Amino acid sequence: xxxxxxxxxxxxxxxxxxxxxxxxxxxxxxxxxxxxxxxxxxxxxxxxxxxxxxxxxxxxxxxxxxxxxxxxxxxxxxxxxxxxxxxxxxxxxxxxxxxxxxxxxxxxxxxxxxxxxxxxxxxxxxxxxxxxxxxxxxxxxxxxxxxxxxxxxxxxxxxxxxxxxxxxxxxxxxxxxxxxxxxxxxxxxxxxxxxxxxxxxxxxxxxxxxxxxxxxxxxxxxxxxxxxxxxxxxxxxxxxxxx
Amino acid sequence: xxxxxxxxxxxxxxxxxxxxxxxxxxxxxxxxxxxxxxxxxxxxxxxxxxxxxxxxxxxxxxxxxxxxxxxxxxxxxxxxxxxxxxxxxxxxxxxxxxxxxxxxxxxxxxxxxxxxxxxxxxxxxxxxxxxxxxxxxxxxxxxxxxxxxxxxxxxxxxxxxxxxxxxxxxxxxxxxxxxxxxxxxxxxxxxxxxxxxxxxxxxxxxxxxxxxxxxxxxxxxxxxxxxxxxxxxxxxxxxxxxxxxxxxxxxxxxxxxxxxxxxxxxxxxxxxxxxxxxxxxxxxxxxxxxxxxxxxxxxxxxxxxxxxxxxxxxxxxxxxxxxxxxxxxxxxxxxxxxxxx
Numbered sequence: 001x002x003x004x005x006x007x008x009x010x011x012x013x014x015x016x017x018x019x020x021x022x023x024x025x026x027x028x029x030x031x032x033x034x035x036x037x038x039x040x041x042x043x044x045x046x047x048x049x050x051x052x053x054x055x056x057x058x059x060x061x062x063x064x065x066x067x068x069x070x071x072x073x074x075x076x077x078x079x080x081x082x083x084x085x086x087x088x089x090x091x092x093x094x095x096x097x098x099x100x101x102x103x104x105x106x107x108x109x110x111x112x113x114x115x116x117x118x119x120x121x122x123x124x125x126x127x128x129x130x131x132x133x134x135x136x137x138x139x140x141x142x143x144x145x146x147x148x149x150x151x152x153x154x155x156x157x158x159x160x161x162x163x164x165x166x167x168x169x170x171x172x173x174x175x176x177x178x179x180x181x182x183x184x185x186x187x188x189x190x191x192x193x194x195x196x197x198x199x200x201x202x203x204x205x206x207x208x209x210x211x212x213x214x215x216x217x218x219x220x221x222x223x224x225x226x227x228x229x230x231x232x233x234x235x236x237x238x239x240x241x242x243x
Numbered sequence: 244x245x246x247x248x249x250x251x252x253x254x255x256x257x258x259x260x261x262x263x264x265x266x267x268x269x270x271x272x273x274x275x276x277x278x279x280x281x282x283x284x285x286x287x288x289x290x291x292x293x294x295x296x297x298x299x300x301x302x303x304x305x306x307x308x309x310x311x312x313x314x315x316x317x318x319x320x321x322x323x324x325x326x327x328x329x330x331x332x333x334x335x336x337x338x339x340x341x342x343x344x345x346x347x348x349x350x351x352x353x354x355x356x357x358x359x360x361x362x363x364x365x366x367x368x369x370x371x372x373x374x375x376x377x378x379x380x381x382x383x384x385x386x387x388x389x390x391x392x393x394x395x396x397x398x399x400x401x402x403x404x405x406x407x408x409x410x411x412x413x414x415x416x417x418x419x420x421x422x423x424x425x426x427x428x429x430x431x432x433x434x435x436x437x438x439x440x441x442x443x444x445x446x447x448x449x450x451x452x453x454x455x456x457x458x459x460x461x462x463x464x465x466x467x468x469x470x471x472x473x474x475x476x477x478x479x480x481x482x483x484x485x486x487x488x489x490x491x492x493x494x495x496x497x498x499x500x501x502x503x504x505x506x507x508x509x510x511x512x513x514x515x516x517x518x519x520x521x522x523x524x525x526x527x528x529x530x531x532x533x534x535x536x537x538x539x540x541x542x543x544x545x546x547x548x549x550x551x552x553x554x555x556x557x558x559x560x561x562x563x564x565x566x567x568x569x570x571x572x573x574x575x576x577x578x579x580x581x582x583x584x
């Protein structure tokens with residue numbers, strides 16, 4: 001039996017998907033969720049093979065929810081109007097349906113999933129996620145079983161941490177599964193600068209740049225931390241600061 | 244358009260050619276090489292200074308017709324000054340009588356040549372300035388046109404509300420399968436709402452009663468979309484309802500409140516619309532819940548609020564008619580509409 005979850009904040013949209021799925025007896029809807037929080041919980045509980053996911057939802061978007069997952073399942077996005085997302089979907093051959101959803105297109109998307117038990121959709125989704133970057137004004141992280149939303153202006157600096165990044169705020173630090181490159185490209189370049197392979201600093205936190213020996217420099221933060229600047233990071237920082 | 248550098252090279256070349264020509268004419272008239280070259284140098288330098296003096300003012304303002312006459316007189320005076328200065332300097336330089344005689348004999352022809360050259364400089368400076376300001380004006384006009392097109396596009400898109408429209412159609416699409424009667428009802432409401440929006444765009448004011456009716460259509464549709472999550476309370480006493488208010492003023496604020504409330508919280512959302520009037524003002528307050536932890540109400544004022552604010556300033560020329568307040572978990576927009584006596 002194939003397990004599916006529907007995540008959409010509009011009840012009638014969920015109902016439509018459920019109704020269309022009745023013609024596929026091999027697919028069982030194991031959960032219906034009205035937002036990304038419920039969605040993330042249900043996914044880690046049920047480990048579905050396929051999810052139907054809306055993008056615009058309360059608190060966190062569908063993309064933000066996917067980024068919380070260790071290993072996202074195959075996804076069929078269902079969206080009303082997101083020009084930029086749709087362009088990116090096309091580029092990575094991700095399956096998406098536009099509202100109002102056409103039943104025959106719906107069938108096609110599901111049949112495509114059934115043909116290779118979701119392998120194409122799964123890899124398309126993860127490829128899409130690793131390259132799609134909206135300009136973020138907040139980061140969503142998992143903190144134990146809770147989900148935290150961190151506004152970017154609370155971030156001091158971000159550090160590489162194996163497969164994760166460590167987001168340091170004044171109060172706490174959080175781990176998020178992401179790459180430094182992906183994060184760098186989705187943060188505002190006027191506000192964040194990658195000064196080192198393993199460090200991104202929020203520019204207003206910098207109080208001083210220190211020379212720490214021949215050709216090596218450190219950035220001193222307001223909170224007292226010292227962040228090393230790499231050979232290419234130092235000129236980049238100087239350029240952003242306009243010095 | 245000439246760049247400064249290329250124009251400079253052109254002028255210098257022209258000056259050298261002109262000075263050589265001058266020296267050749269003087270020596271052809273039987274004067275010595277020394278005198279020819281000196282005279283050519285002296286008169287070219289002075290003419291250069293004078294043409295700069297005569298053409299500079301033209302670069303910074305555009306002379307009207309009377310000024311053009313004035314500039315003609317001006318260049319005639321300057322050419323007389325030029326002839327006088329050259330002959331004075333040359334008389335200091337030499338006492339060769341034949342040459343001095345030649346100088347005074349050629350005074351008229353020199354004045355005419357000087358006048359022609361200086362006038363030509365004014366004409367060139369005038370043309371350059373004229374083209375430049377025309378180009379600037381053209382660029383300014385194009386920019387203005389583009390800005391007004393952009394604004395039109397934004398307002399059009401806002402009125403169309405693509406997100407609302409497609410989601411509503413999706414709800415109808417879903418209802419068609421399970422509850423066709425409700426689908427029909429929703430289609431009617433959506434059409435009435437769109438019709439009201441189209442009419443509202445072309446009319447200036449509407450009674451509060453009609454505006455609230457329009458709003459209720461919108462809220463009914465949103466309630467079908469969001470199910471039990473959305474609750475609304477409208478508290479507007481009968482007494483106010485005949486008051487004329489600017490059309491479509493409330494809808495963007497309510498839309499903003501719904502978006503803000505629904506997308507920022509997970510629980511039930513209560514949108515509260517409250518009207519009250521004093522002797523000279525009608526006040527309408529719209530409030531919605533928000534999460535103080537994740538949203539900054541100052542930032543979250545949104546496009547709806549700023550567009551309504553602009554509209555109020557345009558209509559009443561007052562900046563104090565729209566205000567927002569945020570308590571721990573409620574965000575309130577208040578607008579005041581001055582009553583016409």
